[in-house]
Amino acid sequence: MSKTPDLPILGLVPRVATPVEPADFPKTILRYRNDRAAEEVGLCGLSDDEWIRHFARFDPLPDNLQQPLALGYHGYQFRAYNPDIGDGRGFLFAQLRDGRGRLMDLGTKGSGRTPYSRDGDGRLTLKGAVREALATEMLEALGVPTSRTLSFVETGEQLARHDEPSPTRSAVLVRLNHGHIRFGSFERLRYLGDDEGLRLLLAYAVREFYPDLAGDDAAGFLVAVSKRMAVMAARIMAAGFIHGVLNTDNMNVTGESFDYGPWKFAPTVEAGYTAAYFDEAGLYAFGRQPEAIYWNLAALADALRPIADGEQLRAALGVYPDAYGNAFGEAILRRLGVKATEPEADQKFASDLFVWMNKEKLPFEQVFFDLFGGSAGQGKRLRSPLSARYGDQEIIRRLDAYEPDRPGRVQHPAFRTDPPTLLVDDVEAVWEPIDRCDDWSAFEEKIAAIRRYGEALDLPAAH
Structure with a gap:
């Protein structure tokens, strides 16, 4: 098992993190269990009994946090500032290192009430857990920087629950993130007037996620975060994904998408397509996500x-539009399996x-699926129902003018079925079969199909 001797999050207690107790569940x-993700942090050797003990009963992992920590944050929710939020049904359970030495957080969802729960029960529906696992598997397959469901x-x-048939079954979920410091934790410290806390949190984020920067370089940090967020935004667009609740408390400074609630994948390219029934104004519609x-x-x-110069921050923020434009062109060509050329031409395409x-x-x-590989995938394209x-579309001719990238990928067996x-x-x-008769075969088959597709595409997402 990988060990993090210093557990850096402890340096943020109590300013950002509050010790809490997990819920005691009647069944487990x-x-x-995602052994592929667990292997990266040395956890795949756990037996099922050990797995349940750590990830449902929340016995501490060896040499790790002895008590879970709920993180405090505020946030703009649909652009209205809310100072009354935080980890209300989750906590940070452990910190580990992956094979590259990166800090990885194990965070929960549905693990019980915390001081930030307000009127919530601190629980997660089983359907919500199923949906998050599906979303993270698909996003990983499509090359989107994302948390993973462990x-x-x-x-x-x-x-x-008021928005689905009740009563409904419950679950507790553990996600694996390259850190999950939210924009909202910075907002909370600003709101509280805690400048020293802001400096501590900035130093933590820089040290763990942007070690090439100086620990007090707020403008450099904003540049780095903006560039990563541009890549994330471009790749969720290239995946046809709608997160649904892009509030500041759901933004991770590592540039990973996470915390999936009312997500959807778009059936077609439709800028106004929304994921959340309560997004009546379409603020977070597909085309408005960037x-x-x-x-x-x-x-x-x-x-x-x-804690920073305002002019420098404004200049730092200005890197995002160009960074997004370049990342969007690159993300689309990456998904199509062809090599990028000139940024302006790629964006136009x-x-x-x-x-x-x-x-x-x-x-x-x-x-x-059909167009993947460009000219190298013409046979696959001809077999398509489309x-x-x-x-003789012009856009197809333009695609075929690009050089295929690793053209052998189109021979993968996943391209001989449907996407x-x-x-x-x-x-x-x-x-439906889970709910009706506890039949998990469709879930297992879908996860397997998504993973095969991911192997065929071979679009690694890690920063």
Whole structure:
């Protein structure tokens, strides 16, 4: 098991993190363990009994945190500032190092009430756990920087929820992140007037996630975070993903997407497509996500103002638009399995591809599946149910002018089936047999299909 001797998060107690106790669940039924992710931090050798003991009963891992820590943060939620939030149903359980020496956090969801719970029960529905596992597996396969679902365990409680049939089954989930310091933790310290806390949190984030910077370089930190967030934004767009709640408390300074609630994958390229039923104004609609992330970066810049020069922060924030444009062109070509050329030309191609897909109302994932490999994948394209729609389209000729990148990938067996998708009906088809008769086969088959697809695409996401 990997060991982190210093447990750096302890340097932020009590300013950012508060010791808490986990819930005591009536049952612990292991439903999902991600040994592929666990191997990266030395946990794959655990037996199922040990797994449950650590990730459902929350006995401390050896040489690690002896008590879980709930993180405090505020946040702009749909651009309204909320100072009354924090880890209300989760906590930081452990810190480990991966094979590259990176700090990795094990955080929970559904692990019980904390001082930040307000009126919540601190629990997670089993369906919510299933949905988060599916989302993280698909995003990882599509090359998006994302948290990964390490585990979820059914806990035997019946939960009441207003937005799904109740009572419903419960679970506790553990996610693996390259840190999960939220923009909102900086906002909270700014709100409290704790400048020394801001400096401590900045030094922590720089040391662990951006070690090439000086520990007090707030403007440099904002530049680095902005560039990573630009890549994240571009790749979720290239994945056709809608997060649903891009509030500042759901932004990770490492540039990883995480904390999945009402997410969806887009059936087609439709800028106004939303994931959350309560996003009535479409603030976080598919096409507005890059703008929403930029707005959140501006909020982070504002939180850093007490310890940094305002002009330097404004200049730092200005790197995002160009960084996003370049990252979007690169992300689209990466998903299509061809080599990037000139940033301006690549951006134009990516934009024109989306315009064409929108005009033709083409199914998002099928198009990227069919066109993957460019000219090297023409045979696959001809076998597609959409082959007649491609015809002699100018956008196809432009794609085929790109040089294929690792063209052998198109020979992977995953390209001889249909692309796995996680549209609304697909998710319901996975959940329905679990709910009706505790049949997990559709879930297991979907995870396996997504992983095969990820192996075929070979789009590593880690920063």
